[in-house]
Amino acid sequence: MIENIFITTLSGFAMGSLLMALSNRNIPAPVARERWKKLVVYFLIVHTALACAAGGSVSMFIFVVVIVTQAAFELWRASAPPAFGPGRYRIVTWLTFTVIAALAIAMVPMLSSASWIYLYLLVAVFDGFSQVVGQLVGRHPLAPRLSPGKTVEGTIGGLVAALLVGLLFRELVWPDPGAALLLAIAIAAAGLSGDLAASWVKRRAGIKDYGTALPGQGGVLDRFDSFLAASAMVGPIIYFAGLA
Numbered sequence: 001m002i003e004n005i006f007i008t009t010l011s012g013f014a015m016g017s018l019l020m021a022l023s024n025r026n027i028p029a030p031v032a033r034e035r036w037k038k039l040v041v042y043f044l045i046v047h048t049a050l051a052c053a054a055g056g057s058v059s060m061f062i063f064v065v066v067i068v069t070q071a072a073f074e075l076w077r078a079s080a081p082p083a084f085g086p087g088r089y090r091i092v093t094w095l096t097f098t099v100i101a102a103l104a105i106a107m108v109p110m111l112s113s114a115s116w117i118y119l120y121l122l123v124a125v126f127d128g129f130s131q132v133v134g135q136l137v138g139r140h141p142l143a144p145r146l147s148p149g150k151t152v153e154g155t156i157g158g159l160v161a162a163l164l165v166g167l168l169f170r171e172l173v174w175p176d177p178g179a180a181l182l183l184a185i186a187i188a189a190a191g192l193s194g195d196l197a198a199s200w201v202k203r204r205a206g207i208k209d210y211g212t213a214l215p216g217q218g219g220v221l222d223r224f225d226s227f228l229a230a231s232a233m234v235g236p237i238i239y240f241a242g243l244a
Helices: 002-023 029-055 057-078 087-110 113-137 152-168 177-205 220-240
Strands: 141-143 147-151
Touching: 002 029, 002 113, 002 152, 029 057, 029 113, 029 220, 057 087, 057 113, 057 177, 057 220, 087 177, 087 220, 113 147, 113 152, 113 177, 113 220, 141 152, 147 152, 147 177, 152 177, 177 220
Parallel strands: none
Antiparallel strands: 141 147
């Protein structure tokens, strides 16, 4: 099964590269280079995450704790007064992040390697194809005030890709096709909410990126906001439904 997953991710990145090449035809060369750099780094991130998930609870725990620690540092800088606005916004932001981070860490020993692979894989597929499809055919902004680059078309493309992958690997978590589709939708929705929440923080802070720790990714929080949100929101569903 692991071999099939890695074959699927390689195929997905090959397809994403083709779509990106098509979307890059009419844009300036420096922008195209940045997109390719982002794709290469994302390739390394995805396979590192999957390797940690496949390695068991210890490697996954280290992976999640490292993400949360760096994300907290980036959020602290972004939410610093006075640029962030009234203190209540900072309080709500940190309460939300603390709950999400705590739940994500708490879920590590409660979910199996298969569950983590499934959850992260669907988040990565949704994120990746949302961006590539949006760059290729995106015309209608999804939430222009929060995330100007996110489009309705891209989101639909990402959701379709996540549903297909969710069905393909449903044996990892939930063999029933209908239930697997619902779970895939929940993962995508949770990931999108995390993405938009992180974008809201950036708009409040007046910044474009959270940091430079991951080249081309906009920071660790920008790259893993969807994963943390999905872990916190959907992880408990997987566990309490007896699917872990």
